Amino acid sequence: MNKIFIFYMLFATVAFAVTRQSGKIMGTGTSPATFTLTQPKSGWTQDRMVKVEGTVSDQTINPVTVVINGDRYLLRAEGGNFSRKFPITAGKNSIVVQGTNKAGTFKAEKTLFAQISPVSMMVILTSDTDGVYTDLHIYEPNPDFKDTYSLPSEHVYWAETKSKTGGVFYLNEQGDSGDEPGFGPYLYTHTSPPLGIFRIDSNYWPSGDKGHTVGTLNLVLFGGTAQEIRRTIKSPLAKPGETVTMAWIKIEKGQKAQIYSPSMDDKPKDNSIWPDRVLNYVPPASSSSEN
Secondary structure, three states: OOHHHHHHHHHHOOHHHOOOOOOOOOOOOOOOOOEEEEEOOOEEEOOOEEEEEEEEOOOOOOOEEEEEOOEEEEEOOEOOEEEEEEEOOOEEEEEEEEEEEOOEEEEEEEEEEEOOOOOOEEEEEEEOOOOOEEEEEEEEEOOOOOOOOOOEEEEEEOOEOEOOOOOEEEOOOOOOOOOOOOOOOEEEEEOOOOOEEEEEEEEEEOOOOOOOEEEEEEEEEOOOOOOOEEEEEEEEEOOOOOEEEEEEEEEEOOOEEEEEOOOOOOOOOOOOOOOHHHHOOOOOOOOOOOO
16 A cells, blocks of 8 residues: 555544644753653664653653664653653764753653674764654765766665665654654665765655654764764755655765755755766655555
8 A cells, every 4th residue: 555645544534633833842841850761771772773762740741752772753742651662873872861841851861882893884863843654765976887977777666675786765664554654863884885976855745734854864874883973964854755855975985975955054065075966956846645
């Protein structure tokens, strides 16, 4: 069954019951809140995904904020309980869960060491609004071409979760269905990305009462190595079916990379790094979620 049809059938039944989320996320409680983290345990792990699980005493703090190595996520809390797996990187990982109410901001934190091989590319897309799809679409370079300006050949997204080159896509698993609208994250990883230019798109599908959101793209390239590159890109998403190209990533030899964000960076005046097909690219005004 088409994902768009399922999405609109779901929200047709609940649109009038949902209060639009806007502004700063703050609970209405007036007493200090206590966060208890039951997962992860302090120590070390060999997993690339870590479960963040626990409780918050003030049930009006919803969602809670999860910060991992400086990257911010929002996580639903049901009756004060929260649980979700998030990506981590090799080495030391700082995990903080926090929330704000009228009495102030409160948090709990853990430190976890990950004994895993470094991931050369990690792409994480989140939303600041619940109940929306901000679908992540990855267009990999064509490995059959030797030049770094080759056309994309592999499209990795919610319906095609693995690429021939080894890219892996993780769904926004917020419930039993395996892929629900929500804060995210959508996640794509690659241990050995092909040389060339990647295109990173977001395809937006809101519910009836949520006209817009802000998509946040966190990029980690060559994580856990001396060549590590981190970049955070934010872009407003407003129109149903709208596709926004949030970033272009050029992977070069020797663990080098270039990142260009059309929404945040000035357009280069020459094509010494980026070809015309990148600099002049315009996403479609609207499309299906299979963009």
